[in-house]
Amino acid sequence: xxxxxxxxxxxxxxxxxxxxxxxxxxxxxxxxxxxxxxxxxxxxxxxxxxxxxxxxxxxxxxxxxxxxxxxxxxxxxxxxxxxxxxxxxxxxxxxxxxxxxxxxxxxxxxxxxxxxxxxxxxxxxxxxxxxxxxxxxxxxxxxxxxxxxxxxxxxxxxxxxxxxxxxxxxxxxxxxxxxxxxxxxxxxxxxxxxxxxxxxxxxxxxxxxxxxxxxxxxxxxxxxxxxxxxxxxxxxxxxxxxxxxxxxxxxxxxxxxxxxxxxxxxxxxxxxxxxxxxxxxxxxxxxxxxxxxxxxxxxxxxxxxxxxxxxxxxxxxxxxxxxxxxxxxxxxxxxxxxxxxxxxxxxxxxxxxxxxxxxxxxxxxxxxxxxxxxxxxxxxxxxxxxxxxxxxxxxxxxxxxxxxxxxxxx
DNA sequence: TCTGGGGTCCTAGGACCC
DNA sequence: TCTGGGGTCCTAGGACCC
Numbered sequence: 001x002x003x004x005x006x007x008x009x010x011x012x013x014x015x016x017x018x019x020x021x022x023x024x025x026x027x028x029x030x031x032x033x034x035x036x037x038x039x040x041x042x043x044x045x046x047x048x049x050x051x052x053x054x055x056x057x058x059x060x061x062x063x064x065x066x067x068x069x070x071x072x073x074x075x076x077x078x079x080x081x082x083x084x085x086x087x088x089x090x091x092x093x094x095x096x097x098x099x100x101x102x103x104x105x106x107x108x109x110x111x112x113x114x115x116x117x118x119x120x121x122x123x124x125x126x127x128x129x130x131x132x133x134x135x136x137x138x139x140x141x142x143x144x145x146x147x148x149x150x151x152x153x154x155x156x157x158x159x160x161x162x163x164x165x166x167x168x169x170x171x172x173x174x175x176x177x178x179x180x181x182x183x184x185x186x187x188x189x190x191x192x193x194x195x196x197x198x199x200x201x202x203x204x205x206x207x208x209x210x211x212x213x214x215x216x217x218x219x220x221x222x223x224x225x226x227x228x229x230x231x232x233x234x235x236x237x238x239x240x241x242x243x244x245x246x247x248x249x250x251x252x253x254x255x256x257x258x259x260x261x262x263x264x265x266x267x268x269x270x271x272x273x274x275x276x277x278x279x280x281x282x283x284x285x286x287x288x289x290x291x292x293x294x295x296x297x298x299x300x301x302x303x304x305x306x307x308x309x310x311x312x313x314x315x316x317x318x319x320x321x322x323x324x325x326x327x328x329x330x331x332x333x334x335x336x337x338x339x340x341x342x343x344x345x346x347x348x349x350x351x352x353x354x355x356x357x358x359x360x361x362x363x364x365x366x367x368x369x370x371x372x373x374x375x376x377x378x379x380x381x382x383x384x385x386x387x388x389x390x391x392x393x394x395x396x397x398x399x400x401x402x403x404x405x406x407x408x409x410x
Numbered sequence: 411t412c413t414g415g416g417g418t419c420c421t422a423g424g425a426c427c428c
Numbered sequence: 429t430c431t432g433g434g435g436t437c438c439t440a441g442g443a444c445c446c
Contacts, residue, residue: 039414048413066413109446188444220420221443250415287438304439338415 004122005237006115007144007152008098008129010090011161013111014038014051016139017090018080023138035059036078040067050082054161087111093137101129106237114149116237126164134162150233151176153185172231177204186225194218203229244281248289248340249273251396256295256333260326263292263334265386267321269396270339275314276371276395278341284310286343288317290324293336300336301328310345313363317341 010016015038019031035055040047049070052061059074071077091110099105104116119125126143133141140162144155147168154176155167167175182192184203194217200206206214207229214222227233249270257263267290278285286307293300303324311317321339373381379395387394 046414048415050414064413069413112446186444190443245418246416248416252414302440306438336414340416 001118001120003116003118003147004145005147005149005152006117006122006126006129007108007149007156008094008113008115009142009144009156010094010111011140011142012051012053013090013139014082014087015053017087018083020090020138021083021086031078031080034078035061035074035076036080037061037070038080038082039070040079040081090137090139094133094141097133097136098129101125104237104239106239112153114152114237123164123166130162130164148231148233149235149237150185150228151231157183167231169231173204176231177202177207177229179203181206181229184225184228186221186228191218191221191225244283244344246340246342246344247274247277247281247283247285248338249277249396250291250336250338250340252336253334256335257337258331258333260329262390262392263325263329263337264322265390265392266337266396267325267339268318268384268386269393270337271314271318271321272395274339274341275312275317275367276374278312278344279347279367279371281344282347283344284312284347285317285341286310286345287341288320288324289338289340289342290321290328291338291340292325292329292334295333295335302338303328304342306343310343312347312367313360314367315363 012032015031015036018038023030032053033055035053037049037052037056039049039051047067049061049063049065049067052063052070056070056074056077059077061070061074061077065073067079070079087110091107094111095105095107095113098113098115102115102117106114108114117125122145126145130141130143133139142156142160142162143164144152144157145164145166146152146155151167151169151172155165158165158167158175165175179202181187181195181200181203182189184206187195187206195201195206198209198217200209206225209226211223211226214226216222218225251266251270253262253266257266287304288307289302289304291300291302305320305324307320317339370382374395379393383394
């Protein structure tokens with residue numbers, strides 16, 4: 001029996017999952033059969049498209065597009081706000097089905113995973129898996145089959161939806177090389193631009209380019225994409241999902257911020273979320289980062305600081321974040337804030353500060369209690385006085401306010 | 411082009427140590 | 429004192445992914 005790698009990818013994941021959920025809860029409209037999209041927030045005019053139906057795609061709706069632009073392209077577009085809790089649950093269900101086929105499964109993102117399996121007939125297995133997911137959960141997937149992760153992933157993206165593709169070494173020339181170079185994994189906007197400048201327009205042309213030339217142009221990244229273009233990849237399917245390296249939240253502000261009081265409130269609200277997630281993961285951080293972006297014309301700065309003693313305390317992180325922010329802010333108008341912590345360790349083995357030990361433990365317990373109340377009764381339960389009547393959410397970042405804060409999501 | 415937000419990895423340069 | 433060189437740590441910023 002030979003060893004094969006499968007890449008499984010849910011088709012328009014958010015939209016399919018929402019459609020299935022709606023049907024199961026009495027809706028007589030299948031979002032997949034109309035011009036529809038997932039994205040934006042409650043007000044419907046803000047935010048971007050996260051997923052779209054085929055009909056919406058045909059009308060010119062694109063992923064990543066601002067909502068107003070999508071509505072201009074397709075005025076009849078039905079827009080549904082994202083429900084991340086639901087998507088997490090669907091992702092878990094999909095994973096558990098895949099795990100009945102093989103023990104070696106690596107979750108790559110919310111809607112994608114790799115599976116390693118030794119078998120005689122990988123195509124039959126793939127169809128079985130695809131059908132089982134459809135019968136059990138009601139949505140379709142694409143599956144790519146090959147001998148390494150890169151080819152499996154490229155394979156699953158060949159033709160959508162609801163398809164199984166093989167992409168073995170002897171099929172690379174025919175199936176992968178004619179594709180535009182930007183469709184290669186790890187060739188994004190910047191790399192695409194560079195390659196096109198040198199007349200490298202297809203994956204095949206990239207594969208035939210001298211690796212030393214690419215290396216000169218893009219260092220290790222050049223070597224990487226040359227290997228990928230030639231179908232070469234030896235990274236293993238990692239059963240245990242990788243450890244979290246950092247936790248961050250950021251937000252675009254609804255108005256230009258040029259007042260330190262507002263800036264500090266945004267930074268505090270982001271810190272609340274970051275610190276909450278940090279504690280929910282039972283971790284401590286060694287580094288705090290802060291960043292901001294300009295209102296227009298890009299521009300922006302960041303600064304980080306390494307701590308002598310790790311922390312999971314909201315106030316400590318906030319204090320450092322503010323120090324850093326004051327160091328880099330030139331008092332110009334800001335439209336985007338970010339707070340991030342990295343160099344994480346588990347909280348159990350953190351090195352206790354020599355000083356102030358009792359106080360630290362007391363603060364940690366207080367933080368934990370506040371977390372519990374907020375998870376149980378909602379983020380509004382406990383609010384710092386400074387937020388009252390400020391018009392700024394007391395906790396800010398990614399996860400929607402109207403959904404309970406679930407540790408599984410964090 | 412940026413629209414949004416949450417991530418990871420890489421590189422270059424400076425500080426510091428031996 | 430800046431002559432030599434190697435190594436590590438830290439920070440800022442860019443590029444990529446979903």
